[in-house]
Amino acid sequence: MNLFTPLSWNDTGFILTGILNTVYISVVAIVIGSLLGLLVGFLRAESNKTVNVILGTFLDVLRSVPLIIQLILFSTFIGVMGFPLPPFFAGAIVLSLYTMAFMSEVFRSGFNSVPVSMIKAARSLGMNYLQTVRYIRIPIGMRSVFPSWLGVAQSVIKDSALVSVIGYMELLRTAEQLISRTQQPLMILLGVGLFYFMISYPLSRYGKYVERKMEI
Amino acid sequence: MDNYEFHWNVVFDAFPQLLTGAYTTVHVSVLSMLIGIVIAVLLALGKMSKTKAFYHISNVWIEIARNTPALFLIYMAYFGLGAYGIHLSPYFSVLSALIFINSGYLAETFRGGFQSIPQTQYSAAKSLGMNNLKVYRYIILPQMFRRIYHPMTNQFVWSILMSSLGILVGMEELSGETQRLQSTSFRTLEFFIVAAAMYFVITKLVLFASSLIAKKVFKGELS
Numbered sequence: 001m002n003l004f005t006p007l008s009w010n011d012t013g014f015i016l017t018g019i020l021n022t023v024y025i026s027v028v029a030i031v032i033g034s035l036l037g038l039l040v041g042f043l044r045a046e047s048n049k050t051v052n053v054i055l056g057t058f059l060d061v062l063r064s065v066p067l068i069i070q071l072i073l074f075s076t077f078i079g080v081m082g083f084p085l086p087p088f089f090a091g092a093i094v095l096s097l098y099t100m101a102f103m104s105e106v107f108r109s110g111f112n113s114v115p116v117s118m119i120k121a122a123r124s125l126g127m128n129y130l131q132t133v134r135y136i137r138i139p140i141g142m143r144s145v146f147p148s149w150l151g152v153a154q155s156v157i158k159d160s161a162l163v164s165v166i167g168y169m170e171l172l173r174t175a176e177q178l179i180s181r182t183q184q185p186l187m188i189l190l191g192v193g194l195f196y197f198m199i200s201y202p203l204s205r206y207g208k209y210v211e212r213k214m215e216i
Numbered sequence: 217m218d219n220y221e222f223h224w225n226v227v228f229d230a231f232p233q234l235l236t237g238a239y240t241t242v243h244v245s246v247l248s249m250l251i252g253i254v255i256a257v258l259l260a261l262g263k264m265s266k267t268k269a270f271y272h273i274s275n276v277w278i279e280i281a282r283n284t285p286a287l288f289l290i291y292m293a294y295f296g297l298g299a300y301g302i303h304l305s306p307y308f309s310v311l312s313a314l315i316f317i318n319s320g321y322l323a324e325t326f327r328g329g330f331q332s333i334p335q336t337q338y339s340a341a342k343s344l345g346m347n348n349l350k351v352y353r354y355i356i357l358p359q360m361f362r363r364i365y366h367p368m369t370n371q372f373v374w375s376i377l378m379s380s381l382g383i384l385v386g387m388e389e390l391s392g393e394t395q396r397l398q399s400t401s402f403r404t405l406e407f408f409i410v411a412a413a414m415y416f417v418i419t420k421l422v423l424f425a426s427s428l429i430a431k432k433v434f435k436g437e438l439s
Contacts, residue, residue, distance in 0.1 A: 080405055158283075185299060186300075189296045193284050
């Protein structure tokens, strides 16, 4: 009897689920991570030294501990606490916080790139503090960091592959399971790589294009 | 949390093994950087070369390294190459994947650093009577090195963090060693907390050393 069955058309649905799950968790992490990052970046650009040191240390830990360790730690921790979460939620929480750590730095430099004179000009036109944030600092600051934002988003899509360690069925994990059944690692892996490349490459080209346009 | 008791003794007893793992982590990252830099120089030259074949090979290498997940490349080295009869050990599959990625990223850094120096400086140095070697030695390379220093440090830190993926192919670096130790003692939380702390300390030490070197070498004139 043959234990291993070759790849068949029936596997398409399985692979498709993996692809969708990868896209899903990446989008969730990028959206939540960006929103939190915007908030934290703003806080860091605005607040005094003490708050900055505390926030900075927390973000530093998120950036200096490997994502895979964070994922394992978090899922073990919630298990021990007695609130085991489904892999998707655990993965999305960790990946979003990880994204936030990088996004906050991007957005902070964006806020700092808006000249003080411009904010003063807005205030002298009668805008209040919140209006300067809403109409001046966010639109102008965020525009200048768009290429960096895209770069972080692109790396989040690639890092989402690591969520497989806590059991989330994203693309790489579905591939792994297919490999153990079919014993055809090369073809399946190449397909997976091609998929990531097809998402990531256009983003990186677009980022470079925007960057070049901004320079002029 | 009420019914979980931390048992740190097991972790402290196993600390020497964790340190050995940490040594392997640093070791593999340093090697991947050193070899990566050499290849990156070639790739950067290729990307600026007019020879079509050289250009295309460099371009494909750089884009694959930058646009696919590290884990995918490690799996390619570990499982994928098996189809060609090449069976790499966990150590070598992680090392080769990291070299591949580092060289791709660093090549773009080097190219960017090189191209950021205006051509006029080259001409000016030439007109002062310097030969090619001197132009590079005294004008181009010192400025370029200043610009690529920080990105290179970041890439090194990235390598340290990403070598943790060795856990998935059974490599015995810090994460893999932690995984092995916790599987026999079942103190998962304690072991991974200590591993996380060790990664934090390692990256901080690297950044600290890097800023010390920068102060010594560039005397505060880092762009």
